[in-house]
Amino acid sequence: MSVTVKLPTQLRASAGGEGAVTVEASTVREALEALYDAYPELRERLSDDDGSLRRFINVYVGGDDIRFGELLETPLTDGQELQILPAVAGG
Amino acid sequence: MSATNLKCRECGSEYDLEPIFVCERCFGPLEVAYDNSALAGDIAELRRRIQGGPQNLWRYSDFLPLPAGPPGPSGRNSSRVGLAAGCTPLIRADRLAERLGLSEVWVKNDAANPTHSFKDRVVSIAAARARDFGFEVLACASTGNLANSVAANAAALGMESYVFIPADLEEQKILATGVYGTNLVKVRGNYDDVNRLCLELSGERNWAFVNVNLRPYYAEGSKTLAYEIGEQLGWRTPDRIISPIASGSLFTKIGKGFADWLELGLLEGNLPTMNGAQAAGCSPVATAWSQGRDVCQPVKPNTIAKSLAIGNPADGPYALELAKNSGGSIDSVTDDEIRAGIRLLAETAGVFTETAGGVTIATLAKLAERGDICRDESVVAVITGDGLKTLDAVRGSFESFEIDPTFDEFTSKVEANLVSAQ
Numbered sequence: 001m002s003v004t005v006k007l008p009t010q011l012r013a014s015a016g017g018e019g020a021v022t023v024e025a026s027t028v029r030e031a032l033e034a035l036y037d038a039y040p041e042l043r044e045r046l047s048d049d050d051g052s053l054r055r056f057i058n059v060y061v062g063g064d065d066i067r068f069g070e071l072l073e074t075p076l077t078d079g080q081e082l083q084i085l086p087a088v089a090g091g
Numbered sequence: 092m093s094a095t096n097l098k099c100r101e102c103g104s105e106y107d108l109e110p111i112f113v114c115e116r117c118f119g120p121l122e123v124a125y126d127n128s129a130l131a132g133d134i135a136e137l138r139r140r141i142q143g144g145p146q147n148l149w150r151y152s153d154f155l156p157l158p159a160g161p162p163g164p165s166g167r168n169s170s171r172v173g174l175a176a177g178c179t180p181l182i183r184a185d186r187l188a189e190r191l192g193l194s195e196v197w198v199k200n201d202a203a204n205p206t207h208s209f210k211d212r213v214v215s216i217a218a219a220r221a222r223d224f225g226f227e228v229l230a231c232a233s234t235g236n237l238a239n240s241v242a243a244n245a246a247a248l249g250m251e252s253y254v255f256i257p258a259d260l261e262e263q264k265i266l267a268t269g270v271y272g273t274n275l276v277k278v279r280g281n282y283d284d285v286n287r288l289c290l291e292l293s294g295e296r297n298w299a300f301v302n303v304n305l306r307p308y309y310a311e312g313s314k315t316l317a318y319e320i321g322e323q324l325g326w327r328t329p330d331r332i333i334s335p336i337a338s339g340s341l342f343t344k345i346g347k348g349f350a351d352w353l354e355l356g357l358l359e360g361n362l363p364t365m366n367g368a369q370a371a372g373c374s375p376v377a378t379a380w381s382q383g384r385d386v387c388q389p390v391k392p393n394t395i396a397k398s399l400a401i402g403n404p405a406d407g408p409y410a411l412e413l414a415k416n417s418g419g420s421i422d423s424v425t426d427d428e429i430r431a432g433i434r435l436l437a438e439t440a441g442v443f444t445e446t447a448g449g450v451t452i453a454t455l456a457k458l459a460e461r462g463d464i465c466r467d468e469s470v471v472a473v474i475t476g477d478g479l480k481t482l483d484a485v486r487g488s489f490e491s492f493e494i495d496p497t498f499d500e501f502t503s504k505v506e507a508n509l510v511s512a513q
Contacts, residue, residue: 008290010113054118055101055408056120058287083287086112086113086118086290087405088112088119089302089303090232090283090302090303090338090405091337091338091339091404091406
């Protein structure tokens with residue numbers, strides 16, 4: 001199914017200047033892998049050596065932090081929006 | 092100016108002093124780095140210069156990331172524009188101490204700021220910097236106190252402002268924001284939803300979001316709480332600080348303020364034991380502490396302490412680190428304990444605090460009861476906001492008498508009842 005990945009300004013230079021990318025995926029992990037396939041530079045920016053997300057990256061599906069769901073295995077539905085944002089803000 | 096650049100707290104990458112807040116390499120938080128070498132040396136002279144400064148936080152200009160200019164007199168110039176935050180009372184609270192079985196308790200009453208919370212400290216720095224960067228719009232994501240402060244400071248500086256708050260915020264905080272003529276946006280969601288929206292907006296609008304793209308500068312304002320406490324205690328550190336934790340920024344920057352001044356030799360003593368205080372209904376940092384974890388699992392807040400209702404605290408890991416390194420802890424208290432804390436401070440010190448202050452005092456009481464605090468320790472409780480902002484927390488918590496204006500009514504309905512109650 002088709003989902004939209006929204007990228008923060010800090011990542012757009014690594015994604016050809018795009019602010020949103022459409023990928024085919026049924027979980028967050030698949031969506032990120034599809035994103036990395038399209039823009040390999042993003043892999044190093046977003047994930048640690050062991051493949052998990054960097055500590056200061058938050059990922060939201062339909063507005064909910066994936067830590068309230070099943071982390072990288074959080075399922076996606078067709079047309080859903082996946083948003084990547086820096087964690088260090090607010091307060 | 093001794094601020095030299097921005098530096099990533101995680102990987103150490105350096106950046107110019109620009110309106111940016113995350114590291115391009117690792118997404119870690121950027122912090123202001125300083126070169127204080129010009130200040131080291133004659134400590135007596137440095138103390139005199141601080142004491143000769145204005146009666147507000149600009150007396151600490153030497154230690155803040157302000158627009159370029161010579162130290163000292165620039166502080167005076169800054170005091171002439173905007174709202175003058177800081178230099179709030181440090182009150183010796185002997186009756187509170189006695190109630191808790193302690194000997195030296197101080198209350199740092201930051202409700203005495205222009206918009207009645209510590210947020211005026213951080214907004215002062217962010218707004219000064221925003222003007223320097225050429226921004227015309229000041230904005231924020233807020234749990235209420237910051238909303239008041241951004242709206243007021245923008246009005247004072249003649250800037251336009253956008254303030255984003257959770258729609259269910261206390262009415263007092265909404266009214267005390269809207270009155271300043273800001274663009275007030277009530278978002279259907281909790282603070283973390285508001286924050287997420289503001290993060291996205293900060294990338295799409297050329298605004299100074301004080302706690303997003305201006306966050307490195309904004310956060311530095313909280314150091315002035317430590318500076319003031321140290322100066323007010325006669326250039327020494329207290330043994331212990333009790334401070335509320337929402338994002339963890341205030342808590343960690345108080346620690347940094349003490350550490351910086353200890354290193355410079357401006358303060359005598361040691362880094363205080365740092366105790367963080369959270370509401371049980373939103374305690375991601377206290378929970379991580381009790382589980383011995385170094386990162387926080389986000390939560391959905393449900394507490395009367397709405398100013399602390401951040402379920403996804405940005406500086407949570409650093410707050411945990413500071414509590415650990417200083418020999419402190421991070422505790423949580425229930426809503427009933429918060430109400431009791433508000434009452435305890437009011438009736439022993441004459442200070443009416445909002446729910447966040449109730450969290451702080453309830454945590455102080457908990458630590459005292461647990462025996463964590465030695466009797467001869469000097470303890471400072473940081474009271475961050477005014478009770479008039481959260482009136483619902485005390486509604487129905489006391490009784491009063493309503494009488495006709497006659498002597499008989501007073502004796503029969505008031506005094507007789509008071510006597511019978513004794």
